[in-house]
Ligand code: C2E
Ligand code: MG
């Protein structure tokens with residue numbers, strides 16, 4: 001079936017395909033080819049500081065621009081890429097494109113912007129992940145402190161010891177770390193305190209109805225307080241209205257990302273935000 005998400009036409013691989021080995025092999029081969037031929041591309045979603053009224057960076061999000069099926073959502077192909085191991089090559093492509101693009105934007109004058117890239121569990125726990133990221137940073141000449149790696153809270157929960165070791169390696173290299181989809185992964189306060197991370201990203205499910213759901217407002221308030229006590233930055237994802245921004249600001253969360261400002265867009269379109277004086 002084909003779903004129409006407003007301006008983005010996402011054509012969806014049929015759900016029943018996931019259970020059929022032959023279909024999976026077809027999709028795996030298709031995805032393998034798509035990575036080689038650069039049908040997998042990067043979209044960028046801006047992140048803002050609503051107090052200073054400035055752009056702070058972008059999140060890089062993978063898209064599959066399929067010649068017959070149109071734009072395919074990462075929710076469709078990331079799980080298959082993870083399952084088949086293609087995710088390593090796919091994320092290498094995303095990292096390369098994103099770092100090179102950000103280096104260009106820096107050279108055009110936006111020299112303090114961060115670029116955030118999502119890392120899968122499989123890639124994050126790969127032995128040579130730091131080595132690969134190093135190679136990409138060197139090639140693009142982007143300074144490590146402008147690269148932010150996003151790992152989900154549930155990934156961070158997978159293996160405490162291994163996670164801390166990996167995160168320390170990345171931090172020692174100067175790379176920033178965010179915990180994505182925060183609030184959905186049941187991590188404890190004591191564990192969070194042990195992680196060498198820079199930022200929490202509040203999951204969009206809490207932001208969705210924050211203005212009408214007192215429980216979610218209370219949870220977000222608590223997350224902001226936690227971040228504060230742990231000296232971490234905090235960002236709200238999935239911000240779609242001015243009311244949400246105002247409430248978040250009142251609660252003390254000033255970094256935001258969401259459709260209110262902009263959907264993830266191709267680099268040329270994202271570049272428009274570099275020149276804007278004011279965003280709100
Ligand atoms: P994520 O990292 O949590 O990214 C945020 C998702 O929320 C994006 O979906 C974005 O388009 C969407 N979003 C942003 N603002 C709003 C809003 O205001 N309202 C709503 N309803 N949604 C909003 P997208 O681009 O479809 O990506 C979905 C997920 O796919 C990402 O979630 C991430 O987990 C995964 N993904 C994308 N690219 C990669 C990648 O290169 N590697 C890995 N491992 N995962 C990726
Ligand atoms: Mg993310």
Ligand code: MG
Nearest residue numbers: 180181203237
């Ligand atoms: Mg998220």
Ligand code: MG
Nearest residue numbers: 180181203204
């Ligand atoms: Mg998510």
